[in-house]
Amino acid sequence: MTHDHDLVLRPTAAQTEAALNPPAGRNGGDLVVETLQGLGATTVFGLPGQHALGMFDALRRSDLTYVGLRVENNAGFAADAYGRVTGEAAPLLLSTGPGALMSLAALQEAAAASAPVVAIGSQVPTAGLGGGRHGYLHELRDQQASFRDIVKSVHVVRTASQIPSAIAAAWESALTAPHGPVWVEIPQDVLLAETSLPVVTAMDAAPEDVVPRPELTAVAAHLLSTATRPVIIAGGGVVRSDASGKLRALAERIDAPVVTTFGGKGAFPWEHPLSLQSWLEDRHTTDFLESADVLLVVGSGLGELSSNYHTFAPRGRVIQIEADLGKLESNHAGLGIHADARLALSALLETVEERRDPSAADAVREVLAAVRARIDSQELTLEQQVLASVREALPDDSPSFWDMTILAYWAWSAFDARRPNTMHSAQGAGGLGYGFPAALGAAAADRTRPVLAVSGDGGAMYSIAELATARQYDLPVTWLIVDDGGYGILREYMSDAFGEATATELARPDFVALAESFGVPATRTTPETLSDDLAKALARPGPSVVVLPAVLRMFAPTHL
Helix, strand or coil: CCHHHHHHHHCCCHHHHHHHEEEEECHHHHHHHHHHHHCCCEEEECCHHHHHHHHHHCCCCCEEEEEECCCCHHHHHHHHHHHHHHHCCCCEEEECCHHHHHHHHHHHHHHCCCCEEEEEEEEEEEECCCCCCCCCCCHHHHHHHHCCCCCCCEECCCCCHHHHHHHHHHHHHHHCCHHHHEEEEEEEEHHEEEEECCCCCCCCCCCCCCCHHHHHHEEEHHHHHCCCEEEEECHHHHHHHHHHHHHHHHHHCCCCCCCEECCCCCCCCCCCEEEECCCCHHHHHHHHHHCCCCCEECCCCCCHHHCCCCCCCCCCEEEEEEEHHHHHHCCCCEEEEEECCHHHHHHHHHHHHCCCCCHHHHHHHHHHHHHHHHHHCCHHHHHHHHHHHHHHHHCCCEEEEEECCHHHHHHHHHHCCCCCCCCCEEECCCCCCHHHHHHHHHHHHCCCCCEEEEEEEEHHCCCHHHHHHHHHHHCCCCEEEEEECCCHHHHHHHHHHHHHCCEEEECCHHHHHHHHHCCEEEECCCCHHHHHHHHHHHCCCCCCEEEECCCCCCCCCCCC
């Protein structure tokens, strides 16, 4: 009997001929790039180093597009953004020791935001492995240990024949829900050694679906169908699984108001009658969520920011759909359904019974009116004007990437993303320097639309070197730098907590002149001219910088 898999595994005559006569001059680095191409990669990010040169030399013999950044952490942010906007795994090529370690903050953000990054780093030669302290350049006693607490999985290579399977396993891990970063480690001598192995062709690394258990779907559907006040919290998992349409269909079927987390921006239409928008850092929203008799949480672990700094205490039944098993019921007890958001919402749509509640839209309007009244009472006209100007200038389908800065904190709650998967920030891990290099990664994925990056002057200094990258690759990124002379949000936190701020005031360059020295056109703007200046910059081909000198304030918190 002939089985289907026998037909798949049997090579053709042409494949046999090619395998028996591989091209000369190939090495372990070629196996790396051939495997990436076989898996479907088209673009790689990174920064070369001595131990990793085998991989970088092999790039010139491949069809892969290489985007090189100036700092490994920024290369990681670029790969993170590429993974977020495409849903594809983003290869990140790194060197041993300092180069690898410089990527850790970016990989932490990718882990927190579930961005699929395949980081492939070199290692000291195999003779120096084992923690023997042989004194090799870049040597670490246990390089893997630095990554294990951050990435989803670690894949160690010690011979050339292990390279394709290790990278394929890493690829599958990165793309299995929840997406995330992975680490592959290959010694220098393995990358440089000539190989007679056949050229790597198509690789199979399709991730397995995380499917909801039907008995849990049945219980969840019954609870939602019979609820008196159902409410939905939509997190980043809805965006990553491309489930926005199914979320809307479910909300409309059961007349359930929807609030999106900061990571779930764009998962639900901002102006929809059932949209509570994203005002999670507001007690009016928190009170409303607590009043639900059934709360459906989709694609969120209800962490610190999504729970109004853990002041949220639901009184009703919680249903949590989450692809990350470790997040199920990690903050609130309930019916935990381990599943990809899209598959779980599809199952619910097939099972839940329609319920009508004309008062739901009225309740949403009341909550949003109370939120607006609270904000309006704080004399924050400048902040709202600046955010509205950014929204007016930014095309609806253009991605935006926000650093950890006061304007971004406003945007988390108040910015209408308009389209799913277009607004991204570093609120997962909360590190500085994300916005600009991430925007470069998104622009590398799609050069047909402008990309916006937003930073404060403090965060901008983390990424200044990447102006050279933007210019070198002519990437269509407009970088808005809000210059308030320091770490503005830390200035507020310290002044509120201690009466005065320490270590928050910064000397900084003339950002306009600095950008122009890189050959990047730059404009100094005002709150009144920001919309026009930003729109012009976004319409200009290639990179540009817009600098807004302004001191912005945060709205008062409700969790204290």
